[in-house]
Amino acid sequence: MTTIAYAHPEKLVETEWLAEHRNDPGIRIVESNEDVLLYDTGHIPGAVHIDWRRDLQDQMVRDYITPEAFAALCRRNGITPDTTCIFYGDKSNWWACYALWAFELYGHRNAKILNGGRDKWVREGRALTREKPSYPEAAYPTPAARRDGEIRAFYEQTLAHQRAGLPLIDVRSPGEYTGELLHMPEYPQEGALRGGHIPGAKSMPWKTAVKEDGSFKSAEELRKIYEGDCALTPDSDTVVYCRIGERSSHTWFVLTYLLGHKKVRNYDGSWTEWGNKVGAPVTRP
The missing domain is CATH 3.40.250.10 (Rhodanese-like domain)
Known part of the structure; x- marks a missing residue:
């Protein structure tokens, strides 16, 4: 984890730490980008792709998805309420922070950001893959409400x-x-x-x-x-x-x-x- 004296240093992970712990049980790496095609060109092994528009927004009402839809999104990505979600993406983590914020709207606070995001990971020559992971469906109860x-x-x-x-x-x-x-x-x-x-x-x-x-x-x-x-x-x-x-x-x-x-x-x-x-x-x- 990062050692800089932030108020909540536990909300950040460094690339070195993630490289060593990306296969730890209880972790789900989540890539969320502005460029939705980037994931398919190569992503951190084991990372799932959450599209900020397709997966998190209801385009018919110009709002976020319902709590029921959020629970279904987590279930199909193998995420439980206890899963530590580590978000990363392009644009210095614009969309990773957006996805984390959206997850926290539904009460999923066990969420962190990869410091430096996708660009830092790639620049350091760390592992990428085009293989899409498959996880067993997880149990995720429907949140009672959003934290609007x-x-x-x-x-x-x-x-x-x-x-x-x-x-x-x-x-x-x-x-x-x-x-x-x-x-x-x-x-x-x-x-x-x-x-x-x-x-x-x-x-x-x-x-x-x-x-x-x-x-x-x-x-x-x-x-x-x-x-x-x-x-x-x-x-x-x-x-x-x-x-x-x-x-x-x-x-x-x-x-x-x-x-x-x-x-x-x-x-x-x-x-x-x-x-x-x-x-x-x-x-x-």
């Missing part, structure tokens, strides 16, 4: 949060924050009618939290960023957002587990909802 009220913010809650002057962190790029970019060039389908940011939100791009190799910066560096520059405290009631909730899941993980902030919620509707919402207040510099 604890770690998730909806539009109405975010609006009330903004009106109350409580901390909002916009983790998008500076161009998105200022409104110069209505959408990221590579994501034209995720644009909005209006550019800008939620009034009162501070800009702190998600990538500020990671080093060049995609691994997380030290706890001391992260405290300077979020408790210094952003003026947050461990007791701050904070809402984070981005474009569709994936980059803000990364910052949610940093604040919640690496810094130990007690109340952080991810506004997963983010700018694709807010920027298109009639009457939602928007600010541009």
